Amino acid sequence: MKKHMFKTILPALLLVGAVFVIGSGCSDGFETSYFDNDGDGYGNPNVSERFTINDAPSNYVGNRSDCDDKDADINPGATEIPDNEIDENCNGLFGITFYKDYDNDGFGDPNSGAVYEINFGDPAPDGMVYNNADCNDRSDMINPLADEIVGNGIDDNCNGEIDIDDIKYIDADGDGYGSQVQSPADGVFNSLDCDDTNSAIHPYAIDFKNGIDDDCDGITDEKI
Template identity: 60%
Template structure:
C-alpha cells in the first residue's frame, strides 16, 4: 500500500498542485477580449479590440471610454462646465446657469449653479445662461428694458440713471438694437451685432455653428 502511494498517488497529487499554482499565476483575460486604450487613461474603446489570452500592450479589459483620444474623458472623470465635452461619459454636459428669480430672462450674477443637461436642451426652470440682471427681483429692470425718466432707477442696467434719450432700430425684434438710431418705436440699447437674426444678441447661448451668437467677437468659444 505504501509503495502504491509513493508511485501513483503522490505523483498525481504533486501534478495537480503544480497545475493549480501555475494556473493561478496567469494574468490573461479568460474571455480573450481586450480593448484598445489609445489615450492611456485605463478605459478602452468599444470599437477596437484584440482577442487573445494574454493582455496586449496598450489594451485593457474595459470598453467604456467614450473618447479614447482624450485622457481626461472617461467614466467617473471630473466634469468641466461650459466646454461642450462630456468628460464623465454619462451623455450629459455641464453648464453654468444663473438664477432668474423675476423671470425676465436675465440671471443673477451672485446666484449660479453648475447643472448637467442633455446637449441642446434649454436651461432648467428658473435658470438662464447669462448673468446680466442688475435687479433680479424686478422683471421690469434688465438690459433690454426701457429707461424710465425721473424714477431714479437704472432700468436697463447700463450703469446710468435717467439719462437715455436715444433709441435704436431693432429690425429683428429681439429687444436688442442696432447701431442705427430710430426715429420712433426703437429700443434704448445698441447691443445687437446682427439685427437680422433674432437668435443673435449679447445674451444668446453660444453654440458650435461658426457664428458669433453672443456678440462677443469670438466664434464657438465654448467648443
C-alpha cells in the same frame, strides 16, 4: 420497454446535458481587451484584441467605456467641467451653468449659478436661464431690455449708466436689441445687437453649433 428507456436513453440524455452545461461555462483561454491609448484606464470600444487570459499588454484594459481615447482627462471617471462643450465623463451630456431668474424677466442673477448636465439645445431647468445678465433680479422692470427712465436714480437697463441712456436705437428685427443706428423716435434703449436682420441673433441667445455667433459675443458655436 419503459425499464429499458430508464436504463439507457435517460442516462444518455443526462450525460449530454451535463456536457453542454459544463462546456458552456468553459473558456477558450482567451479574453477580449480594449486599447487604452491615453493611459487613463478606460479602453477604446472600437479597438480590441484577444489575448490569453491575464496576458494582455499594459496598454490594453478589460473595459471599453472611453469616449475619447486621445485625452486622459476624458473618461467615465473624470469630473465634468462646465461651459466648455466637452463631455468629460462620457455620459453623453454637457455641464452648463444656469442662473436663477427670480423675477421671471428672462435674465439671470449672476450670483445664483448652478451647473446642470444636459444635451445641447435643451431648455433651461425650471426657474433658470442661460444668462447671468440681470443687475437686479428682484424687479422685472430692471434688465438689459428695459427702458432707461431718466430721473429715477436707477440703472434700469443694466448697462452701468444711470439716467443718461435716453438715446433710442433702431430695432429692425424686433428682438428687443437695437442696432448701432440711432432712432429719433421709435426704437429701444440699447445698441447691443450684432445682427439686426435676424431676431434669433442677439446677446444672451443660446449659441448653437451652426457656424453663427448667435449671442453676439464674438465667439462662434460655444454653448451659451
